[in-house]
Amino acid sequence: MAASAQIAVARATAAGGVGDPSGSSRPRRPGQNGGGAGAGRRMPLVVLCGRPGSGKSRRAAELRAALGGPERQAHVVAEAEGGRAALRAEVERRLSRRDVVIVDAGNELRSIRYELYCVARQAGTARCLLHCAGGPGGPDEPPFEAPDPRNRWDRPLFTVHGEEPLPLAAIRGALFESTPPPPHRATRTQPLQSSSFLHHLDRVTQEVLAAVMAAQRSGAQPGEVVRVPGVAEGLVLNRPVSMAELSRLRRQFISYTKMQPSDENLPQLASMFLQYLSRSIQ
Template identity: 75%
Template structure:
């Protein structure tokens, strides 16, 4: 039944931890399955996890899961199955411009908790993992994890337009010489946006796509001014 989501940079020991978890958590009457990010990538990982989640077995997602949006999707899969889950961050590993950007887990986000972290030379925190998986109440599925009706065309157009306008304002302010730490004027958000560093179009576009996917899954939320503020907060927290 429970889901363990591994998270970390390449070379941080995730596969070794997955093998340790499978050995420790499997047993009589309960199997422990490891799902890896194979050729199908993110979609295949999510499909494999959803296929194996049940009321008895443990599922271990062995992948980098470097993006918040990936971890959110796995969190929703666990909620939809009515099962507990936890996130195990493997610290260390490799970093570099040729690798995907790593968005570190934030325990303030519900999809990143309970968060357990360890270095490569530390023992697996099995007591904490077992407590998170077997001693906590299984969450009731939220409305956002259930299939939702298609959004109206007007809402989707408005969401696309407002997020594009925010990106355009950020890029224009940076071109005009705005420095990190200065409030950037953003349409519809009086407090503006404060960034800690200069951000390029590619990174902003990626974060915009992630936010749109998130916003589409929020049932009944079609308040575009409120979503503009949420998008600004999302950018502020994602760009460190």
């Protein structure tokens, strides 16, 4: 194994991502803890990140061939129309007790990798991050925030350079032989704290959608600021947005917001929804 891959494995082991955290030396069959139809957890998630030209798509194909087989399929999630929200929705849809999900899209930013970390933790599945180092770079390339193994959402972390082989044994250990962390209170669905919260959330998000659609019908051009009554900041639409897309984003926002309901957030719900739309509509 190349030196850089050994370093990556060491980092992952130190972070608790490889092997059985209980310290048990009992061998396990490949796919145990997540392969069979009767398993109590979902199959794992592999997130790839790296600069353009670093070989992510080639590595995703290698992982798909190595992790798939008679017992399970491996799906590669690439770029999806609808941006960040659509990517997350596709990952959530693909996660199952039978298949491995490999994400080869939109993972240049820490915030996106954190969202996928939350998806995996909420689903109770193991995950790992593969950093494809290198790439030509250049002034016109999109920003890239390199993973840091000190961040829980960036570990277990494996790094590969150029043509060196993937550390497949260590990756399989992280995915199939480790115990995923339990869902955190912040990612576990909670009962509503207030009977009025859901009603207010539904009404506010409907009002925001109505304002956005009304602005588009009135001839708002890409780049103009859409104003919502009672909200200080506006929404800059860089492209036309259909009602179907807005409704899908609204459902996702409601689902995420219900995880941490709080009457203290009621005055900020419209602003929070506008910020969510701004991040999701690229």
